[in-house]
Amino acid sequence: MTxxxxxxxxxxxxxxxxxxxxxxxQSGASLAKSMFPFVGAQGxxxxxxxxxxxxxxxxxxxxxAKLTASSxxxxxxxxxxxGGMNLLFYMSLRSxxxxxxxxxxxxxxxxxxxxxxxxxxxxxxxxxxxxxxxxLIPMGETSSGIDLVGAAYALGAGVCWxxxxxxxxxxxxxxxxxxxxxxxxxxxxxxAPVGIVHAGSALLTPALIPxxxxxxxLSTALPYTLEMVxxxxxxxxxxxxxxxxxxxxxxxxxxxxxxxxxxxxxxLAIICIILASVGATVTMRNExxxxxxxx
Numbered sequence: 001m002t003x004x005x006x007x008x009x010x011x012x013x014x015x016x017x018x019x020x021x022x023x024x025x026q027s028g029a030s031l032a033k034s035m036f037p038f039v040g041a042q043g044x045x046x047x048x049x050x051x052x053x054x055x056x057x058x059x060x061x062x063x064x065a066k067l068t069a070s071s072x073x074x075x076x077x078x079x080x081x082x083g084g085m086n087l088l089f090y091m092s093l094r095s096x097x098x099x100x101x102x103x104x105x106x107x108x109x110x111x112x113x114x115x116x117x118x119x120x121x122x123x124x125x126x127x128x129x130x131x132x133x134x135x136l137i138p139m140g141e142t143s144s145g146i147d148l149v150g151a152a153y154a155l156g157a158g159v160c161w162x163x164x165x166x167x168x169x170x171x172x173x174x175x176x177x178x179x180x181x182x183x184x185x186x187x188x189x190x191x192a193p194v195g196i197v198h199a200g201s202a203l204l205t206p207a208l209i210p211x212x213x214x215x216x217x218l219s220t221a222l223p224y225t226l227e228m229v230x231x232x233x234x235x236x237x238x239x240x241x242x243x244x245x246x247x248x249x250x251x252x253x254x255x256x257x258x259x260x261x262x263x264x265x266x267x268l269a270i271i272c273i274i275l276a277s278v279g280a281t282v283t284m285r286n287e288x289x290x291x292x293x294x295x
Contacts, residue, residue, distance in 0.1 A: 099251025
């Protein structure tokens with residue numbers, strides 16, 4: 001008689017962890033945006049990655065990884081993709097609401113999931129994603145349109161996310177979770193020159209350090225840890241389906257923390273992209289490793 005409650009609890013526990021992880025990531029993005037007036041998106045990305053790399057260095061001890069010339073190349077590309085994804089995403093947040101930026105960025109993993117699609121149902125998800133993108137394109141002088149430059153940054157972050165997935169899976173096969181720490185360290189080295197040139201000595205402002213550490217924890221250390229636990233307790237398809245609702249978390253976080261109000265068309269666009277992501281995940285032919293985001 002006690003089997004059913006335990007089964008329900010074992011199911012809800014990892015789902016709850018994953019929901020907390022998504023809320024943490026988007027809350028961290030909202031907090032990061034508050035740093036833009038002081039060090040810009042470039043400086044904010046630099047501080048986040050530096051502190052995140054220190055935290056993950058202590059937690060995962062990546063120096064134990066055994067790298068060959070081939071695996072080192074893969075890890076470097078993975079880390080550069082991670083750094084580019086973070087930088088371009090924060091650049092998009094300067095002029096694009098958080099929920100919309102997340103939805104546009106999500107086209108990266110969606111494209112990976114739909115790569116080489118041949119079935120009719122797969123083209124349905126592609127069509128839904130295209131409808132969502134079209135709803136976000138500025139039409140005349142309507143207030144529902146978004147900044148094209150900001151949208152381009154978000155789509156660029158999506159491209160980097162796709163590369164992050166492809167090379168992250170290859171690197172992960174060689175060194176497991178230590179790949180994440182290596183990737184964040186390389187990302188920090190890749191982005192730091194951009195942030196230093198842009199923000200200079202402002203990066204050393206004492207008042208920003210606690211905020212930067214909080215962003216690193218909320219956006220990287222905490223969600224990565226929770227996702228690792230959830231990954232061991234959820235099927236890949238369930239994990240991918242749940243991750244597909246992240247644009248909604250971004251929109252709600254932007255609304256509550258940044259007071260970013262979206263139009264009906266923008267909400268419909270986000271819903272279309274979410275449905276496309278859920279559909280693509282649910283109708284996958286084979287179970288595969290979940291595509292973990294790293295915003």
